[in-house]
Amino acid sequence: MNFLGLALSLIFVLIPIVLSRTLNLGLERDTIIATVRSIIQLLAVGYILTFVFGSDNYIYIILMIALMIVAATQNARKKGATIQGITWKLIGTFIFVEILTQAILLGFHIIPATAQYIIPISGMVVGNSMVLSILFLNRFTAEVETRQDETELILSLGGTPKQAVQTSLITSIKASLIPTIESQKTIGLVQLPGMMSGQIIAGADPVQAVQFQLLILFLLLTTAAVTSIMLGFLSYPTLFNKQMQMLKIREDS
Amino acid sequence: MTTSNNESALQFKHVIYSDGATPIINNVTGFFPKGKITTLVGPSGAGKTTLFRLCNGLISPDSGEIIVDGKDINEYEPTELRRTVGLALQSATMLSGSVYKNLSMPLTLKGEILSEEKAINLLIDVGLGSEYLQKNVKDLSGGQRQKVSIARTLVNKPKILLLDEITSSLDRVSQQDIEELIKRINNRSEVTIIWITHNLQQAVSIGDYTWVMMSGKLIESGESSLLNNPQNKSVKRFVQGEIE
Numbered sequence: 001m002n003f004l005g006l007a008l009s010l011i012f013v014l015i016p017i018v019l020s021r022t023l024n025l026g027l028e029r030d031t032i033i034a035t036v037r038s039i040i041q042l043l044a045v046g047y048i049l050t051f052v053f054g055s056d057n058y059i060y061i062i063l064m065i066a067l068m069i070v071a072a073t074q075n076a077r078k079k080g081a082t083i084q085g086i087t088w089k090l091i092g093t094f095i096f097v098e099i100l101t102q103a104i105l106l107g108f109h110i111i112p113a114t115a116q117y118i119i120p121i122s123g124m125v126v127g128n129s130m131v132l133s134i135l136f137l138n139r140f141t142a143e144v145e146t147r148q149d150e151t152e153l154i155l156s157l158g159g160t161p162k163q164a165v166q167t168s169l170i171t172s173i174k175a176s177l178i179p180t181i182e183s184q185k186t187i188g189l190v191q192l193p194g195m196m197s198g199q200i201i202a203g204a205d206p207v208q209a210v211q212f213q214l215l216i217l218f219l220l221l222t223t224a225a226v227t228s229i230m231l232g233f234l235s236y237p238t239l240f241n242k243q244m245q246m247l248k249i250r251e252d253s
Numbered sequence: 254m255t256t257s258n259n260e261s262a263l264q265f266k267h268v269i270y271s272d273g274a275t276p277i278i279n280n281v282t283g284f285f286p287k288g289k290i291t292t293l294v295g296p297s298g299a300g301k302t303t304l305f306r307l308c309n310g311l312i313s314p315d316s317g318e319i320i321v322d323g324k325d326i327n328e329y330e331p332t333e334l335r336r337t338v339g340l341a342l343q344s345a346t347m348l349s350g351s352v353y354k355n356l357s358m359p360l361t362l363k364g365e366i367l368s369e370e371k372a373i374n375l376l377i378d379v380g381l382g383s384e385y386l387q388k389n390v391k392d393l394s395g396g397q398r399q400k401v402s403i404a405r406t407l408v409n410k411p412k413i414l415l416l417d418e419i420t421s422s423l424d425r426v427s428q429q430d431i432e433e434l435i436k437r438i439n440n441r442s443e444v445t446i447i448w449i450t451h452n453l454q455q456a457v458s459i460g461d462y463t464w465v466m467m468s469g470k471l472i473e474s475g476e477s478s479l480l481n482n483p484q485n486k487s488v489k490r491f492v493q494g495e496i497e
Binding site: 149150152153154155156157158159160163243244245246 | 309310311312313331332333335336339340344346348358359362363405406409
């Protein structure tokens with residue numbers, strides 16, 4: 001696709017703007033901002049990736065992944081503002097998930113150790129981990145708040161903090177994992193996954209594209225499970241003090 | 254009454270607790286006699302429920318000492334303290350599921366199992382039959398929930414039982430039922446009972462001893478008959494219904 005084709009694709013941005021205007025949805029400004037941002041961000045990433053792939057230096061790969069983790073943390077931390085030290089808990093989780101998945105991929109030579117593979121897959125892992133964190137934190141803070149009576153009941157009967165928040169923790173972990181598992185059940189039947197579609201459009205062998213897509217799907221299952229479980233177990237202790245008393249939920253969310 | 258501090262189940266020494274800048278418990282010193290029923294009365298916002306939360310270790314005082322069964326609460330493991338000082342609330346919060354699940358919870362938390370036989374005995378003890386064991390708590394009336402809540406607290410065999418307005422939302426019959434139950438528990442096992450109530454008649458008829466609290470302070474304490482002839486002016490006004 002050339003730049004003329006890209007320019008013409010803006011018709012797809014014009015349609016929602018016209019609709020929003022006609023129906024008074026008030027989404028024109030956000031749509032324009034989103035469009036401009038996506039053009040700048042993706043073009044910048046395109047040029048940066050060209051440079052990184054050409055340079056063949058691991059420092060640039062690490063820098064790219066660090067940048068992804070910082071951006072993902074910045075985005076997800078707002079949802080967990082009520083949990084003390086959420087920034088570091090998120091960074092720790094993203095780093096752990098990234099190291100775990102890359103160790104398996106590179107250790108078993110599933111992918112070659114080149115920037116061309118490591119960076120896009122890292123992007124998918126960290127991006128998915130971010131979405132899972134947001135889903136988990138949203139649900140967990142809501143569960144803890146609505147189940148305060150139950151939590152205090154278990155504490156008052158001699159339960160530990162872990163026992164007191166177990167229901168909230170399990171419910172939130174399950175709720176955040178369900179979309180990943182459910183979407184895998186219907187994959188290929190309703191829509192072709194984005195990465196696979198991209199490869200096919202670019203001329204790759206469809207079977208090869210499917211193999212890669214399956215790898216990503218399995219990878220995202222681990223990413224989802226490890227992210228929400230790790231974040232859950234890092235987060236719940238901050239809701240209590242040493243005397244096993246429930247701390248007041250901070251209201252600066 | 255001749256009860257001395259040596260015979261106290263629970264003792265407060267200059268206890269202060271604040272929520273931010275607002276003092277909720279304001280320099281309370283006093284004791285609850287061992288093996289007796291003490292009724293705790295006072296207008297709304299007097300700090301009665303906060304006092305219970307301090308006893309059960311759900312919150313800690315800013316300063317002062319709380320002695321439970323001769324030992325400072327700081328010397329207890331939090332879980333041990335909460336098993337020693339049982340708490341039953343007006344809300345009678347239930348865990349979703351069966352009555353059996355609720356009754357066995359205190360032992361489940363310790364990694365133990367409550368036998369069905371013991372659970373049935375507990376139910377009979379609180380005036381409910383064995384047919385309630387597998388009932389869903391959603392199908393219980395207010396009075397039945399309250400009985401299950403008390404039975405659940407008793408599973409831990411507490412030395413002190415704190416009851417927070419447990420009959421205030423119940424009809425007269427259920428209320429009398431619970432009063433009888435508490436008297437029975439107290440007579441049989443000599444559990445020290447502290448009962449927050451807004452019903453002054455109940456406070457006199459049930460209580461051996463009474464505490465009157467106002468604005469976070471212990472204003473008067475002694476035999477429950479004190480409510481028939483209070484010495485303190487504020488208490489007099491409270492008893493006459495001028496302060497709510």
